Amino acid sequence: MRGYLERLLRQRWRVTAVENGRAALEAARRERPDLVVSDVMMPELDGFGLIAALHGDDALHDVPVLLLSARAGEEARIEGLNAGADDYLVKPFSARELLTRIESQLIRYRIRQVERAHAERMAEVFMQAPAAIAILRGTTLVYELVNERYADLIGRRDVQGTPFRQALAEVPDQALFDELEHVLASGEPAVGQARRVWLQRQPGAEPEECFFDYVHQPIRNTAGQVDRVAIVAFDVTALVRARSDAEVANRAKDEFLAMLGHELRNPLSPILVALELMRLKGIGSLDREHAVIERQARHLVRLVDDLLDVARIAQGKFELRRERVELAALVTQAVETVSPLLEERRHRLRLDVPPAGMVVDADAMRFVQVLSNLLTNAAKYTSDGGDIALEARRAGNEAVIRVTDNGIGISREMLPQLFDKFVQERQALDRSRGGLGLGLAIVKSIVMLHGGTVTASSAGAGRGSVFEVRMPLADAVIDLPAPLPVPGMAAIAAPAAEQLAAGRSRIMLVDDNPNVLDGLRAVLELRGHEVYAVSDPATALRLADSLAPDLAILDIGLPGMDGYELAAELRSRPHLRDTRLIALTAYGQQADHRRAVAAGFTAHLAKPVSPRELQALVEQEARVS
Template sequence: MNGIDSSEGTDRFRMLVEAVQDYAIYMLDTHGIVRSWNSGAQLIKGYQADEVLGKHFGMFFRAEDVAAGLPAKELADALAHGRTEEEGWRVRKDGTTFWANIVVTPIYGPEGDLRGFTKVTRDMTERRRLKELENSWQRMNEFIAMLAHELRNPLAPIRNAVSILQMEPAPSPTLRSCREMIDRQLSHLTRLIDDLLDAGRLTSGKIRIRPQRVSFNAVAAQAAEACRPLMEARLHKFSLELPSEELWVHADATRLAQVIQNLLGNAAKFTPDRGSIALAAWLEGKRLKVEVRDNGEGFEPQAAQRLFELFTQGDGARPIREGGLGIGLSLARSLVEMHGGSMTARSEGVGKGSVFSFELPGADVVQRPAHAPGPALVLVVDDNRDAADSLSELLRLLGYRVSAAYDGETALALAMREPPLAVFLDLNMPGTSGRDVLAALREMPACQAAHVTAVSGYGLEDEKAGRANFSGFDARLQKPVELPALRSVLTSPAFPGQPTAISI
C-alpha cells in the first residue's frame, strides 16, 4: 500500500472517520447492535460511546417507529438493494427529535458472508425547516395572488368611476374633496396589493422583466401622474426636469414606471407639507441618469444601504410616522439591477433632504414618433357590467366612439356588425372567454388588424406561473385600470387613431 501496511492504513481510516463531526458514522453487527461510534455521532445524537456500544440501534427511533418495525425494515432494505437511503425523524439522548438523512450499507466478508452494516446519519433539521418555510411562502404567494385578483375586480369600476368624476368640469367643493379622498385611498390600496405581490416574487426570484425600447419621457410622465394625488394632498411642489429631446432606453416600461413611482412615493412620504420634490433625468454617453430629490426628513449617511433592505422603514434611528410595508425601495433597486443598472441613496443628514438616483444602460435620444390621425371605434368587453360601463364612459369622455358588451357572444355580434379598430377585452368571462373572443376576432378579415388590449386582474408574473395567457394581445392593462396606464395604451404608436373630441 505505497509503503503503508494494511494495519496502518486501517488505523488511519479509523482516525479519519473518528474525526468527522458533521456526520454520525457508526457500525452495526448483523443483529443491529452498535459496535463503533464516532465523534460526529456523539455531537448529533448526544450519547457518549459507552452509552450506546452493545445496544440495539432501535434506541434512536421514535417509539411509534419501533412499533411499526422501521429499524428491521431499514436493514432489510439495505440487504435487498445493496444500500438504502431515507429521511425521517430520529431521537437524541435528551428526547428531542431531529430530521435525519440516513444511509445504510451492508458489509460483507471475503467469502461473501454478512459482517454487519455501516450507518451514516446527517442532521437535516435546518434544511427541512427552510424547505417548509419555502413551501409555506409559496402557498402564501399563491393565496395572495388569488386574493389580489379578486380584489382588483371590484377596484376596477371604482377606479373608472373616480376617473370619470375627475373629468367633471365644475364639481362642488364637497364633491371635489370626496373625490380626491377616494382617489388617494384607492391608489394606496392598489399599491399595497401590488407591494404584497412583488414582495413574494422578489424573495422567491420570480420577478421577470421584458425589456424593449421605450420612451423614458412617457414613462416618467406616467409615473409622476400616478403619484400626483399623493403629492398634491401634501401641497408638495413637484418639478419634472427632462431634456427637450425624447430619451429612449432599453427597459421594461411597466417595471421602470414602478421604480419611479416607488421613489416618488417614498419622497412624498418623508417630505413635509409644502416641501419640494424633483424628478430629473439626463444622458451621459449611453447611460440614462435619473434622480429623485426632496427637501424632506433625510437620513443619517451611514443608513444609506439599510434603506434598501426588505421591510425596512426609515433609517431605523427615528420612530416611523408614515404607513407602508417597507418594500418599495428594496423592490426599486432590485428592478434597476435586473436591468443592468444600479441605485444609490445619499443625504447630508437628518432634516437635510435626500437624493435617490439610478442609472440604466442602453439609452439614446431620438425624435418623438408621430401618431396616426383619425377616429377609432372602441369595443369594451367585460362580464362585470360596472367595469364595462365605467371604462366605456371614461373612453367616451376622452373622445372615442365606444360600444360595450357584457359577454363574448354579444361582443362578436357587435364586431361583425361594425368591426372595431380597438378592443378592451376581459380575459375571465364565463361561457365565451376572452381568449375565445380574441381567436374569433383574428379570424374575421375586418378585425384581424384590430388593436386588442387584455384587461385582467392578473399580471405579468401570473402569466409566468401559468395562471394567465396574454399571448396574441397587443397590450395589457391590470385591474383596476389606472388612468395613466390607460392613457399610455391610447397614446402608444400602435393604437389606431386619436379621439374625436377631447385631446389627451
C-alpha cells in the first residue's frame, strides 16, 4: 500500500516517504513540507501523536495533515478532525479521491500562506505607522491592538486586553470616553484637533498635559456591524506649546508697544508745552530753531501714534466711529495734514476728486489717516520736485481712490510684503526717509475694517508706484461739509488783555510729572486763569475742599490714588458738585475715553497735550458752567 501511494503521488509532487511517525516528524522538521499524509496506525508515533507534535512546533504548526484510516464511521472521522487533522480519508479509497483531497489541501495551504504574508505585511505597516493607532473591541472598548507609536504615547504600559477606561484611568476627560462609546454605538467617526489630554507618560510620574489631533473611526465586521473602534492620533503637543509661546511673545510685544507709546507721550508733552510758552511769551528771535524742534517733536508724536495704533489693532481694541461723509471732505483734510511735507519737498500735487456725490460710511478721522499715510508715503519715496496725484472715481458701488507718484518705485520682491508691519523698501544708510514701516500696515488694517481693500503696484525700480483703495459707497448723498481744521502748532500771537480776562477760571491742575505740571500751569496763567498746581492726590483733595475750583484737570496715572479714584472722591463731596473735571492721560484709546466719562469727567485729553487744544477745552468748559 505504501509503495503504491508513493508511486502515485510522485507523479505530481515531490514526496518524502517514511515508515513510522517518529521518522515522519524528523523529516517534517528537516524539509518543511506543504502537506503531511499520515496513516493513523503507525509504529513509535501514531497519527494523532504526529499531529500533536506538529502543532507544538512553531515552524510546523500550520502544516495541513491528511489522516488515512481504516476506521469508518462518523465518530472516527470526528475524532480525527478533533485531533487536529485537516482532512480524514477512510480506507479503501480511490486514487482519484486521494489526489483530489491532497490538491484541495495544498490549495488551501497556499491561500493561507498568502493571507498570512498579507497579514504580516499589514501588521508591519500597522506597527511602524507614523501615527499612533489602537484598536478597541466590544462594548467595553477593550484594547485589542496597539502599535509602537501608541505604546510610546501612553508610556509603554501593557494595555492589551484591558478596557480603555481602566487602562487610562488617569485621564480626567469623561467626554473622551463618551465620544468613543458614541462612535461604537452610532457608527459615525469623530474628528478632533489639538485636544488636551492628561496622560501618565512615565511609570509613577504625575500626568502631563498632552495635545492630539485624532480620528475615532468605527470598524465594521463582515456582517456590517460596528464592533471595533480605531483610534488614530498625532501628538501635536510640541506644536501647540510652540504656538502658545508665540502667542504669549506676540502679546508681550503688543503690550510693550502700547507701554512704549505711553511712556514716550510723557516726555513729549513738556516739550510741546515749552514751545507754546515761548511763543506766548513773545520769544521770537529763535523762530527757525523753534520750528525745527516742533517739527521733530511732531514727527515723534506721529511715530508714537503709529505704535499705539498697531498695538490696538493687534489686540483687537481698534474701534471705528462711522458716519456718512463726502469723500472730498476727507481728501481736503488729508491734503491739509500732508501739505507741510509736500511744500518742504516741493512736490506737485494733482487732485481729481468729485466735489460731491461720493459718500462713504467711514470713521472720518481714521480715513483721513489712511489718505494722509498714502500721501506721506508717496512724498517720502519721491525725489524733491516730483509729481504726486490723488484721484477718485465711482466704480459701481465702490469708491476707487488712487495715489500715484513718479518716485523710486517698488521692487517685485517687496510687493507681496509691502503691507506687513515693520517692512520698508530698502533705504540708504542715512535713513533719510525715516519711519518705522508701520504706515502701510495701519492703512491696510483701517481699510479692511471699513470693508474695503488696498493694493499696490509698480512698474519697477525708478518707475513710481500706484496705491489703490476700494471702499463701499453709502447709498445716500449729503451736502459737502466745510473742511475741519487740522490740529497743529502754528504760531499764535500773544493774546490781548481783553481776551485774557474773558472766561477766567479757577483751575486745579494735578499731575505727578513736574515738567508737565509747570508747563501747563504757565500756559493757563498766560491765558489769564487762576491756576493751582499740585502733584499728589492727597494734597489735591485738601486744596479742592478749601478752593472749590471751577475746573479740575487730573492726570490719570497718579501715584497711590489714580485719577479715576480721585475724581470719584471729588464727585462725592456736595460742595464740589459743580466742579467740572478734565482727564489727562497718556492712554488715548476710545475705551479710556469712555471710562473717563463713566468716572465723571466731562472731557478727556491724551498726552502729548496741545496747549491750544487745552485752552479751547478750558474755555468751552467755562462757557458750559
